[in-house]
Amino acid sequence: MSPPGGEGRAAGHTPLIAQYLDIKSRHPDALLFFRVGDFYEMFFEDAEEGSGLLGLTLTSRNNGASADVPLAGVPVKAAAEYVSRLLRAGRRVAICEQLEEAAEADGIVRRDVVEVITPGTVLEDTLLADDRNNYVVAVSGTGPFGVAAADLSTGEFELRSIPTTEALLDELGRLEPAEIVVPEGSEPFTGPWLVTARPAWRFEPALGEERLRERFGVASSAGFGLRSDADAHLLSAAAAALAYLDEVRPAGVDHLRPPRVDREGGIMYLDGMTRRNLELVEPLRVGEGSSLLDLLDRTRTPMGARLLRRRVLRPLVDRAAIERRLSAVAELFEARARRAEIRRRLAGVRDLERLAARIATGRAGPRDLLGLGRSVEVLPGVQEELDDVGSPALVALRDGFDALEDVRSRIEGALDPDAPPTLKDGGVIRAGHSEELDGLRATRTNAVDVIAGLQARERERTGIDSLKVGFNRVFGYYIEVSKAKLDRVPDDYVRKQTLTNAERYLTPELKEWEARVLGAEDGIVRLETRLFQELRDAVAAEVPRVQATARRVAEIDLFAALAEVAERERYVRPELSDEPVLSIVEGRHPVVESTVARERFVPNDVTLDAGLRVMIVTGPNMAGKSTVLRQVGLICLMAQIGSFVPASRALVGVCDRVFTRVGASDNLAAGMSTFMVEMTETATILNGATERSLVLLDEIGRGTSTYDGVSIAWAVTEHLHELGARTVFATHYHELVGLADTLARAAAFNVAVKERGRDIVFLHRLRPGGSDRSYGVHVGRLAGLPPAVVGRAARILRELESGPWGVGGRGAALAERARGQLSLFEAPSARDAEEGDRLHPGLTAALERLRELDPDHLTPLEALRALAELKADLDA
Ligand code: ADP
Ligand code: MG
Numbered sequence: 001m002s003p004p005g006g007e008g009r010a011a012g013h014t015p016l017i018a019q020y021l022d023i024k025s026r027h028p029d030a031l032l033f034f035r036v037g038d039f040y041e042m043f044f045e046d047a048e049e050g051s052g053l054l055g056l057t058l059t060s061r062n063n064g065a066s067a068d069v070p071l072a073g074v075p076v077k078a079a080a081e082y083v084s085r086l087l088r089a090g091r092r093v094a095i096c097e098q099l100e101e102a103a104e105a106d107g108i109v110r111r112d113v114v115e116v117i118t119p120g121t122v123l124e125d126t127l128l129a130d131d132r133n134n135y136v137v138a139v140s141g142t143g144p145f146g147v148a149a150a151d152l153s154t155g156e157f158e159l160r161s162i163p164t165t166e167a168l169l170d171e172l173g174r175l176e177p178a179e180i181v182v183p184e185g186s187e188p189f190t191g192p193w194l195v196t197a198r199p200a201w202r203f204e205p206a207l208g209e210e211r212l213r214e215r216f217g218v219a220s221s222a223g224f225g226l227r228s229d230a231d232a233h234l235l236s237a238a239a240a241a242l243a244y245l246d247e248v249r250p251a252g253v254d255h256l257r258p259p260r261v262d263r264e265g266g267i268m269y270l271d272g273m274t275r276r277n278l279e280l281v282e283p284l285r286v287g288e289g290s291s292l293l294d295l296l297d298r299t300r301t302p303m304g305a306r307l308l309r310r311r312v313l314r315p316l317v318d319r320a321a322i323e324r325r326l327s328a329v330a331e332l333f334e335a336r337a338r339r340a341e342i343r344r345r346l347a348g349v350r351d352l353e354r355l356a357a358r359i360a361t362g363r364a365g366p367r368d369l370l371g372l373g374r375s376v377e378v379l380p381g382v383q384e385e386l387d388d389v390g391s392p393a394l395v396a397l398r399d400g401f402d403a404l405e406d407v408r409s410r411i412e413g414a415l416d417p418d419a420p421p422t423l424k425d426g427g428v429i430r431a432g433h434s435e436e437l438d439g440l441r442a443t444r445t446n447a448v449d450v451i452a453g454l455q456a457r458e459r460e461r462t463g464i465d466s467l468k469v470g471f472n473r474v475f476g477y478y479i480e481v482s483k484a485k486l487d488r489v490p491d492d493y494v495r496k497q498t499l500t501n502a503e504r505y506l507t508p509e510l511k512e513w514e515a516r517v518l519g520a521e522d523g524i525v526r527l528e529t530r531l532f533q534e535l536r537d538a539v540a541a542e543v544p545r546v547q548a549t550a551r552r553v554a555e556i557d558l559f560a561a562l563a564e565v566a567e568r569e570r571y572v573r574p575e576l577s578d579e580p581v582l583s584i585v586e587g588r589h590p591v592v593e594s595t596v597a598r599e600r601f602v603p604n605d606v607t608l609d610a611g612l613r614v615m616i617v618t619g620p621n622m623a624g625k626s627t628v629l630r631q632v633g634l635i636c637l638m639a640q641i642g643s644f645v646p647a648s649r650a651l652v653g654v655c656d657r658v659f660t661r662v663g664a665s666d667n668l669a670a671g672m673s674t675f676m677v678e679m680t681e682t683a684t685i686l687n688g689a690t691e692r693s694l695v696l697l698d699e700i701g702r703g704t705s706t707y708d709g710v711s712i713a714w715a716v717t718e719h720l721h722e723l724g725a726r727t728v729f730a731t732h733y734h735e736l737v738g739l740a741d742t743l744a745r746a747a748a749f750n751v752a753v754k755e756r757g758r759d760i761v762f763l764h765r766l767r768p769g770g771s772d773r774s775y776g777v778h779v780g781r782l783a784g785l786p787p788a789v790v791g792r793a794a795r796i797l798r799e800l801e802s803g804p805w806g807v808g809g810r811g812a813a814l815a816e817r818a819r820g821q822l823s824l825f826e827a828p829s830a831r832d833a834e835e836g837d838r839l840h841p842g843l844t845a846a847l848e849r850l851r852e853l854d855p856d857h858l859t860p861l862e863a864l865r866a867l868a869e870l871k872a873d874l875d876a
Helices: 015-025 044-054 076-088 165-175 205-216 232-248 272-277 292-296 302-312 319-334 336-346 352-360 366-377 379-385 392-398 405-414 435-462 483-488 508-540 543-569 590-595 625-641 675-688 706-723 735-742 776-782 787-802 807-824 830-835 841-852 860-875
Strands: 031-036 039-043 059-063 066-075 093-098 111-117 136-140 145-151 156-162 179-183 194-198 260-262 468-472 476-482 494-498 502-506 575-577 582-587 604-608 614-618 649-653 658-662 694-698 726-730 746-756 759-768
Touching (some): 015 031, 015 039, 015 111, 031 076, 031 111, 039 076, 044 066, 044 076, 066 076, 076 093, 111 232, 136 232, 156 165, 156 232, 165 272, 194 232, 272 658, 292 302, 292 543, 292 590, 302 352, 302 543, 319 336, 319 392, 319 543, 336 379, 352 366, 352 508, 352 543, 366 379, 366 405, 379 543, 392 543, 405 508, 435 468, 435 476, 435 508, 476 483, 502 508, 508 543, 543 590, 582 625, 590 625, 604 625, 604 759, 625 649, 658 675, 675 694, 675 706, 706 726, 735 746, 776 787, 841 860
Parallel strands (some): 031 093, 179 194, 575 649
Antiparallel strands (some): 039 066, 059 066, 145 156, 582 604, 746 759
């Protein structure tokens, strides 16, 4: 096979292939769907790749003097499905259409690419999820980064300045873009998105300035709050994003809204660990359990659902801004009847943002416009419900609310309420809208009536009682006579079609009336199409208004939804403070409580204040440590999103960040369980936390040996204590209970269990003090380990407990030893040197090794080797 372009061209391609190669050269990274009649054809490598991905037969096409060209094609009618499969496979597809009728063409038909469909710019409903945005994101710079995020399906366009690489990854984690655009040659950010590299010159800030001005008709980008020097990285990202949109949709994207410039000031930084561990928008194990978002999402509209998702991922850090949201929720919480009424009406609102995008891009059909009309029908009622609201956020939503009544009456005036989804059969425009159309319809009806009357007249003329006038799509109108009566058929009948039991005929009269019917129908469809397009263009001109209203509707929906959840789940409005405090009375875990019978969830109090910064929570497996820890994080985040919280009272000192770290064994996210990852994440916390942060540590240090683990946990706790960050640390290291005693602002807590006979009962109640027993053996019994194994384990446990390493002696002694290990992590000091003799670092390693030895099962040789290793440890 000869490669496309280059030498191949000289080799004498047919004009069609030459045209193909020319167009393909402008879209090297897309699969080119090249329209030939009723098919989209792929040639050369595209044919090979496409046939593989789509399971199509690979054939070949003659190419004049050159070698045959590989070919694979899909019918135009089925193209949407094939395109979606290619998109899901991470490919992009350039749609090349014939731009003139074959008959008009002088030589070869003109063709060009009318759109490039890519995962980040797709508008096909079937490829979009209702409840989340679909962004293409252009990234520029090397820190600070400029991020330009565009969602073509809704018209949203945001510019954001991001200080560091870490923050950029955080931002990409929230946006979950389908595609990112980066300069050619730059380091790609790997992730579940398609990476699109484009020439570096497209990222020129000056170009961004120019494009923003042109597209949005402003005198300067300063109108959007952009500064030409300081925001060069934003202008650069905007330049690349807009250039890319023009590339994929040459016909333009008029519905793209002016950029919202976001400087990240008021938003809490939320890293991937915390997002995952607190299961904010997705459960840890996909398909199992539910997320906070699932629980909160009682929105009634797709716009509201998308907004909620964005807000859950962007908690605020500014107390006044949070209070503003909380007041709106509180007002709708109190006003039950009003809330119910608003929600009832909103249930009838379709996806205004995506409808607007379809209308603006000329993809909307009759049902879409009807959908818009019916959606806005309910808006005056919503507006009325907001008449006398008092909270500033709701007042702002009400003032200037545009219920789009003119848009609705325009649509209603033109469209038939029962219009079919497409234009091809007519019936779209309502009677009375156009005199010309009504005239054509009357002509048709009249002709149809005449044809209907023909049956009676012909029966009479021929004496054939069973004679019928009928219609089918292929043959048109006909007169049908059964075989038995053929002898009575008059001479002027012309045979048209033979069936088993009948013959079908035409007469000159029938033919004439049929022509009138068809002529009128043709005229009707053409006129209806024109009228519909006029209507769509008229509505398209109002798209910015539709979008603005959609945005308000989303907010109203969101506030009402949060109020609704608050009532149903018995949440309370959190009190906020600028001091780094936290006081939760009878707090619950919102998701866990929704999965156990309500009365069975045990609420817990948690208080962190100036005197207590670090809580160390111990307790056996399954006691509820992780649950209480996560509920603290969730309550703070919910409050800062602007939601009520699951507690009977909550005072939340606004957190600048919430950090969570879940130790290896609790973190089942695949392939994450190395100790190195755990330490890297812990380092992130220690480097990023401030006195205003909330730090949640669940079983850190598990990924290594006990002593390493305890030591690290110990040192981390000391550090956070020093820093004064509000910290909750759940651990199975009882040694840390001793640590709590030595630190002034730390205290031990445990999640209570009760022994009943040989079983234990989980009380799920948090109480002061450490727990000092391991209930692992009991849990083993509950889990169904065979009785013999449980019995043996219980005996071993007793032996261990009474031995020199037993739990009995643990607290102080082990704490001491663990403290000795700290010298591994701290700069050596005089004191350490002094203690060196007593607690040689190698000693702990040797002891660990010794403990693992089983003399009963050692050969003499193995025993010798073990002895040598022990000595080596001590000498190390
Ligand atoms: P741990 O981290 O101590 O091993 P978890 O927090 O994972 O324990 O809790 C184990 C299970 O116990 C949870 O899945 C939940 O079903 C139940 N549970 C935890 N806390 C409570 C509570 N406060 N009330 C009722 N059930 C709870
Ligand atoms: Mg746990």
